[in-house]
Amino acid sequence: MSEVRGTRAGAARRSAPWVALVAAVAALPLVSGDPTITYLATTAAIYVLVGTGLNIMFGYTGQVSLGQGALVAVGAYATGILMADHGWTFWAAAPVAVVIATGAGTLMALPAFRLSSWYIALVTLGAAMAMRSLLVEFEGLTGGWSGLVGIPRPAFGSWELGERDVLWLALAVNVVLFVMVRTIVDSRFGRGMMAVRDAPEMARSVGVGPARMKLFAFACGGATAGLGGALLAVHHGLVTPDDFTLDFSILFLLVVIIGGAARLVGPIIGTLLFFALPELLTGLAEWRGLIYGAALLVLMVYAPHGIAGAWEKLRARHGADGTSSDAPGTGVTIEVRPPRGEPLGVELAGVRKSFGGVHALRGIDLTIEPGTVHAIVGPNGSGKTTLLNVITRLLQQDEGRVLLGTEDVSRATAERLARRGVARVFQTPRLLGASSLRDNVLLGAYARERANGPATVLRLPWARRERAELEREADGLLAGHGLAGRADEEAAALPHGEQRLLEVARALMARPRLLLMDEPAAGLTPRELEALGRLIRAIRDAGTTVVLVEHHIELVASVADVVTVLDQGELVTSGAPEEALGDARVVEVYLGAPA
Numbered sequence: 001m002s003e004v005r006g007t008r009a010g011a012a013r014r015s016a017p018w019v020a021l022v023a024a025v026a027a028l029p030l031v032s033g034d035p036t037i038t039y040l041a042t043t044a045a046i047y048v049l050v051g052t053g054l055n056i057m058f059g060y061t062g063q064v065s066l067g068q069g070a071l072v073a074v075g076a077y078a079t080g081i082l083m084a085d086h087g088w089t090f091w092a093a094a095p096v097a098v099v100i101a102t103g104a105g106t107l108m109a110l111p112a113f114r115l116s117s118w119y120i121a122l123v124t125l126g127a128a129m130a131m132r133s134l135l136v137e138f139e140g141l142t143g144g145w146s147g148l149v150g151i152p153r154p155a156f157g158s159w160e161l162g163e164r165d166v167l168w169l170a171l172a173v174n175v176v177l178f179v180m181v182r183t184i185v186d187s188r189f190g191r192g193m194m195a196v197r198d199a200p201e202m203a204r205s206v207g208v209g210p211a212r213m214k215l216f217a218f219a220c221g222g223a224t225a226g227l228g229g230a231l232l233a234v235h236h237g238l239v240t241p242d243d244f245t246l247d248f249s250i251l252f253l254l255v256v257i258i259g260g261a262a263r264l265v266g267p268i269i270g271t272l273l274f275f276a277l278p279e280l281l282t283g284l285a286e287w288r289g290l291i292y293g294a295a296l297l298v299l300m301v302y303a304p305h306g307i308a309g310a311w312e313k314l315r316a317r318h319g320a321d322g323t324s325s326d327a328p329g330t331g332v333t334i335e336v337r338p339p340r341g342e343p344l345g346v347e348l349a350g351v352r353k354s355f356g357g358v359h360a361l362r363g364i365d366l367t368i369e370p371g372t373v374h375a376i377v378g379p380n381g382s383g384k385t386t387l388l389n390v391i392t393r394l395l396q397q398d399e400g401r402v403l404l405g406t407e408d409v410s411r412a413t414a415e416r417l418a419r420r421g422v423a424r425v426f427q428t429p430r431l432l433g434a435s436s437l438r439d440n441v442l443l444g445a446y447a448r449e450r451a452n453g454p455a456t457v458l459r460l461p462w463a464r465r466e467r468a469e470l471e472r473e474a475d476g477l478l479a480g481h482g483l484a485g486r487a488d489e490e491a492a493a494l495p496h497g498e499q500r501l502l503e504v505a506r507a508l509m510a511r512p513r514l515l516l517m518d519e520p521a522a523g524l525t526p527r528e529l530e531a532l533g534r535l536i537r538a539i540r541d542a543g544t545t546v547v548l549v550e551h552h553i554e555l556v557a558s559v560a561d562v563v564t565v566l567d568q569g570e571l572v573t574s575g576a577p578e579e580a581l582g583d584a585r586v587v588e589v590y591l592g593a594p595a
Helices: 002-032 035-060 068-085 090-113 117-137 163-185 188-198 200-205 210-236 246-259 266-280 282-302 306-319 384-391 414-420 437-443 453-457 461-480 496-509 526-542 553-559 577-582 584-592
Strands: 346-355 358-368 373-377 399-404 422-425 514-518 545-549 562-567 570-575
Touching: 002 035, 035 068, 035 163, 035 188, 035 210, 035 246, 035 266, 068 090, 068 117, 068 210, 068 246, 090 117, 090 210, 117 246, 163 188, 163 210, 163 453, 188 200, 188 210, 188 437, 188 453, 200 210, 200 414, 200 422, 246 266, 246 282, 246 306, 266 306, 282 306, 346 384, 358 384, 358 399, 358 562, 358 570, 373 384, 373 526, 373 553, 384 514, 384 545, 414 422, 422 496, 437 461, 437 496, 453 461, 461 496, 496 514, 496 526, 526 545, 526 553, 553 577, 562 577, 570 577, 570 584, 577 584
Parallel strands: 373 545, 373 562, 422 514, 514 545
Antiparallel strands: 346 358, 346 399, 562 570
């Protein structure tokens, strides 16, 4: 537990400069007494609020939205109508505005289930363009071009909040939101969002539902935009269609990109640089477009991860101490914990899969007994990876049935199989490259964790205990793979062989009943290869069924209980290693016929 506390203390030290900067900026309008600075600071605080929601969507989940301005407009107009036209208080109108904007954000998410991120950007761009027209057309409700005027300030009884009080309110909301987002990002929900962003297939294989995560991200973006709109309405005292132009929507995306997407302080830094600073330097107003364009170009070339990302890279480069851990898998015994239930067997009956005119699987009938290491070998293009994808439901077969134990899972989803105890190691490592080694391993426990959203955000005791236990287990797996002391390093910095071992550690974190490994020995050194063989046998002995696709025949012969040989999508033979690998047909099609 002390190691975990030390890690969090280190994170606090790394965040200290940004906390000091934000505190200084927040204090400036409070001590200056200048109403202009107070007004700009309140506007900036509201923009940070909206940018934080977009950061969840774009930075952490990879969903590009150009429609945040439209959602802010929904929140602002809902608040204005309820307060100015119907006499509601701000405290009653703001929650309604948040609910309406959340619903609008959820509707915007529907295309995200089928479209890639940049097509979603076009859809949300259309929503932003349509919103302004709708505000003008529904003149009886929105006031048309004149907008809504006379929106009162928030009040407690007879005491109405002043400009500085509204600033305090906006700052308080940002503090609460910052803590909530930090908690979410540091939980399985944050890891799930980043998995959807970086490797959707891997996300499904560990139990993350991409559609659900995208919906959650858009709902968060809608909620923060709605609250930002409510605050903007009472801050300005009026709202008009001219407040919500296309530039207004693009502003928030630029704020996130410049500040640093997927960094908690990114929206704060981006707002200060892209909005607050130019507003203060009014003498440069006519040069603003040129300055923005040049700054954005420089940032994309020299700091593609934004200001916060560049700062993190700089600190990491100067903070490296040159120490390294033991070589992976050497001199360390990996403790393989028992699976979450009895080992699972697999039965394939008449499975066919084609890609256009290419027949990857041609009527495969295969039984994989529970509690065994079942190797699948064959030349390149024989259908081995396709077979694994069909078993794990990342691909839907064209014909045939797939049974997991006694259950027909022919129409099941990959997420459902992950919850049943199926884990996967991919042919090419699928990792959260910008995340730590510990977070990559913890992602494997996604389907195991029981803490729900409210328990996670509120940091309830039982949720914190579960998190601490999983962190200890993850650190143990890292140590077993020779990565002790490197848990906080970025996964992308690891060499290829260690990335493969990290993926194995993630799969073991799931404590699977069925583990499918696609060429795990690729890129490993002889010593790492020997350790992998011991590990696969230990996994089987602990009670997990292992399906191994591998070209390294020596490894297959040493660990497999059964070997199945495929060629051009057809099953050639299946049996004990010495029988299957010695079959004359196998020698001819895979090992090469003797001259």
